Amino acid sequence: MRGLKITSISPALLIPSISQPREQFDDEKIGELAASIKQYGILQPILVRKTTQAQFEIIAGERRWRAAKLAQLKKLPCVVTNLINEDAFAVALIENIQREDLNPIEEANAYKRLIKALNINQDQVAQRVGKDRATIANTLRLLRLPKDIQDMVSNAEISMGHARALLALDNQEIISFVAKKIIREGLSVRRVESLIRALKNGSASLVETKKNLGAQEIVEPMVKEIQKKIEYELGLKAILKRESNGAYVLSISFLSASQLNDILDRLSIEI
Incomplete structure (x- = not known):
């Protein structure tokens, strides 16, 4: 930060920015x-920048501030700027994006907020953060996933490739089922x-088969x-099918009382 004046400020006077893209x-x-x-x-x-409440809003450096408080520092070196809201917002987002330590969902939300706040397109975002447009587009697409799957990505349970x-x-x-299968079985991308x-091919065949066979049972x-x-x-014959109302029915075949007792034990049912 050559040419900018560095001021020592108490950590107690600093507050996090609402523009902080990092959620974790x-x-x-x-x-x-x-x-x-x-x-x-x-x-x-x-x-940082001065707020109207005689405090300083952190534009870039919240991790350093948190760590400095943990280290019990009395004063922190700060550069005080006069950035207006939009500029402060952009700087905060871009600084965090360029550090490349956001998780993919945080990064996607940062791009989304940057587009909305500055009224710019994906090409302009790419220019501002120094990345190609395809990277921006692919990252933003992650926000189309259900929230629980986004959480899996944020928590590094599944990768961006997955x-x-x-x-x-x-x-x-099906998305939720496959995601859980990835975690459970450690599947590669x-x-x-x-x-x-295979699923998509199966789904396509399913549609065609339904047309041809009408009401016959399709799995x-x-x-x-x-x-x-x-x-x-269970080691037993089972049939799982979907009814016309969308409900699923599970049938389990057993040949003896001992097999029934084994099923009841597995379900923790006492009779």
């Missing part, structure tokens, strides 16, 4: 940063893409897989 702060990493600050101090001043593969599906129930291609690809897993776990 890793306590362990904040602790590591605090230990570094205790030893070496804050190497990069915090960018999430992009899931965008090829338009049924939220390539394996997920292959599974989704959806995902239902087949669930049915097989139930049979494997």
Whole structure:
């Protein structure tokens, strides 16, 4: 920050910015940063602006501020700017995006907010943050996923590659099932893409088959897989089908009282 005046300010006078795109702060990493600050101090001043409440809003450097408080610093090096709301908002977003330590959903929301706040398009966002337009577009597409899947991406339970593969599906129930399968079985992105291609092909065949066979029983690809897993776990014949009203019916066949008792034990049912 050559040429800008650095001022020492108490951490108590600093407040987080409403423009902060980061929704999650890793306590362990904040602790590591605090230990570094205790030893070496804050190497990069915090960018702030004066508010009407005699406080200073953090435009860039909230992680450093949090770590400095943990390190019990009395004063922090800050650069005070006179940025107006729109400019402060843009600087805060762009600074965090360029640091490349936001998770994909935080980054997507940052692009979305930047587009809305500055009334710019994806090409202009790409120019401002120094990334190509395809990266911006692909990241923004993640916001089309259901909220629970976005949370999985934010929590690093599934990768951005997995999430992009899931965008090829338009049924939220199937998206959720595949996402949980990714986590449960540790599927690679390539394996997920292959599974989704099979599902889409199966869905297309299903539509065609329904036209040809009318009311005959049709089993959806995902239902087949669930049915097989139930049979494997119980060691019994099972039928899972979807009724015309959308409800699912599960039938389990058993040949003896001992098999019935085994099912009841697995379900923790006492008689």
